[in-house]
Amino acid sequence: MSDSIFAMKNVSSEEISLKNLSVQFGGVRAVDNFSMTLYPGELVGLIGPNGAGKTTVFNLITNYIKPTSGEIFFMGKSLLGKSPDEICRMGISRTFQNIRLFPQMTAYENVELGLHNVPHYSLLEAFVRTPRARRAEAETRKRALELLEMVNLKDFAGERASSLPYGLQRRLELARAMATSPTLLLLDEPAAGMNEDECNELVKLIRQIHEHMKYTIIMIEHHMNVVMELCKNSRIYVLNLGSLLAVGSPKEIQTNPQVIKAYLGERKHARYNSNAGSQ
Amino acid sequence: MGYLNAIIILGGINIIAALGVAIITGYTGLFTIGHAGFMALGGYACAILVTTFHVPFAIALIIGGLFAGLCSFIIGVPAFRSQLRGDYFAIATLGLSEAIRLILNTTYKVVGGAFGFMGMSNLTTVPVVVIAVILALFFAHMFVTSQYGKNCIAISQDEVAAQMMGVNLLRTKLIALFISAFYAGVAGGLMGFYMAYLSPSFFTITRSSDLLAAVVFGGIQSLIGPTITAFVLVAVPELLRVFSEWRLIVYGLLFVIIMLFRPQGLLGYVEMNFAFARRWWNAVFTPHQAKQGTIKGDQ
């Protein structure tokens, strides 16, 4: 069903591909034979009921969890055996389902960290702060503020991250992820806990970032409106019990009986259809 | 006068060692109860260099510090490679300091065994200590406000997030540990040349607890807090001898009480770079200026 999308792309330019990825915790297969290929600049959704293994896929990509079998290639290089920080420096950045900012650092410092994950000057220069080091710091500062501006958090630069309201913390996490200058962005439920207005704003923000920065994005999301809206020109992967249930455009997913059955349960079937019809 | 000198010198030495603990425990979030071991390493190395090899005192201090820093990798590398387990590191520091004391205690040939190492002249004078403390504070400040230091702070706040944001945990922690052990080593060198001898009994777990106390009381993520408390903790027991029996009991109870009611310590998160100035700057900051990139908030 998504063959048409694949056919348009040049195979050799794929950004990331997961090949037959599986991971087992005890006797449970949290992810089972999952494959996925993304081309530069794509924004795809990853949905599925709770416990379907969506976050586990992100943890596998960042090698926070080691896969039992399967392979992951990012820009043609295997990610297996690389540490999470190496993977980040290769150009994959992520946000977290349960926000994980550095709570006692300011919003500005949180973003700045992503920029200097590898310090821009030597340790000796750090002790005496040479002009070169100072220039590097000024450059970092400028870039951090630009990123804060991009997510409309400029006014909160000096606030402690833990004191920011929930919605702003999510946006700050996004800015921090962007600071590591990724080419692939993994967003883990960016709209979790947001009301409809906030969701709409987030959709706008993500679209803006996506277009502006030319990121490739994989987004896990429970808010159907957000996923359907952002992925309307691309595709959505549906995970269930660790394995791929369906992949296709939002339209195809919405009408896929298997998805509706697994994702929403038999009883909600009718209600969901009426919702979808009204959209 | 001699009494005051003693307090200034011992207080200054305690400050330098406590700054070392502040860097690793206060800023990087790694619990240590073995820094007395690094003091011993630096102290003995410095003493041997000066008395046997006639190295100038200042250079011997630095080499002693570097030696302590290098030795810290013995525990740093194995403990930090197993990620997310701060406990390993704490136990390893305790193990290393006990091992060092054991070796010093039983090696009579070069280091004098349980009798201690003797024959140093009194080179640690008040001006020497004052200069050393000023330099120590300056460089500690430079480090913790640098990009290296900020990476350490991030690790202390959320190790997983820091790693996911591309911070090399092993390398960053080893740098912090090296500097921290260097400070302790220099403090040990200064101590030997004040006491005019070194004994393994100087470097027990009690001394490590004292250093930890200075950082816990003074405050997490602060240099100025531990500096004040490190000095006070030396000065007050010296003045109140009666207190000495109760000292560690009170320290212990204060550890618990501070963690329960004011875990940031006396001056936690208060930095010498005047964070309030940055906040003030942000408050009056207009978007227009931002584009020119002329923020001088923390300079």
Next chain:
Amino acid sequence: MDLFLQQVVSGISIGAIYSLLAVGYALVYSVYNFTNWAFDAFMAFGAFMAFYAISSFFLPFWVAAIISILLAIGMAVSTEKLAYRSLRLRKAPRLFMMISAMGANLAIVNLLNLFFGGQFRRFPVENIGTFSMGQVSVGRMDVLAGIISFGVLGLLWVFLYRTKPGLGIRASSIDILTASLMGINNDAVAFIIFAVTGVLSSVAGIFYGIKYAVYPTMGIVTIKAMIASIVGGLGSLPAAVVGSMLLGILETLVAGYISSTYRDLFSFLFLVIILLFFPNGLMGKSSDEKL
């Protein structure tokens, strides 16, 4: 060969004491994810209580042991209540838990020192002698220490794997939040766990006191137990026992064949080497935080 067997037997008895302590660490670690640094104070406290029950109140050994166990339980449970509970409830960083535990340790050990004095005391039990097995002479007290230690650990195993409260504790060690949502009382779990550590520390303290001496800082030996639980794999009870036996036997062999002064140095080197090659201990698995 005789020396070897002799050392192995002796190593097993010290390994049994380490096992009690290491299991105490592992139990707390498996549920609360922090090292209970106050544990060595519990051990010294237990030993002191038994010592004074016998030497000052002339109670029989078994009565003294039971009193010591009860008092150590009280000490462990109240330490948890006063020093750990509120930190745990507000999910304080692990560093804070460790500092608080270290504080409790400092306070208890130095209180013992203040009240009872720092001198070494011989534990007031009569020497029940040795018996020989072939060429090897075995201390009866060593055998008793081994039997009781493993008896206590066996009871603990039965408790954890064959009773309902034990199931609750095992559930909490997997996911304390979910366990509490399933109706397991977190405070009750904490009470039981720390009561168990009280029992373990007291028994270990008594036998260690008999083997060596009773003094306020005797708890420093728990660093061996920490090393053993890391060598085995932190947070796992069977691994703690395996690590302890391994460490106990190896270090007694080092003491016998090389020199007893290098025994403690060896255990530290052992830790460093194990961590270099097995970053999570021999039997440990990497504990990933849930993201």
